[in-house]
Amino acid sequence: MIAVGLLTVKLEIEVDLPQEVLAQVPARELGKLCGTEIVLRLYSEDKLAPAEAAKLLRLSRIEFLDLLRERGVGYRVELDDEDFRQIRELRQRYAPKAG
Secondary structure, eight states: OOEEEEEEOOOOOOOOHHHHHHSSOHHHHHEEEEEEEHHHHHHHHSOOOOOHHHTTOOHHHHHHHHHHHHHHHTOHHHHHHHHHHHHHOOOOOHHHOOO
16 A cells, blocks of 8 residues: 555556566565555656655665665755855865965
């Protein structure tokens, strides 16, 4: 089941895979695997923000970043005005001194 806000939706998906492939994944993990793949796909298509994706997967931000690294999915950084202010401050503080 996937929780969407206060709504829970039960999905039934039919996937045609050879038995030897299915034997590699314990049955109890198939749902989680499918859910993870769906969330990663939506994230990679810009349909989920990083925080939303991490929350859906019940992962911390760091765990989510690690999962993206493991799967080779790029992470997009969104900076706000405060981030840019801090960057400017750090550049000024650590910029080489002239002459």
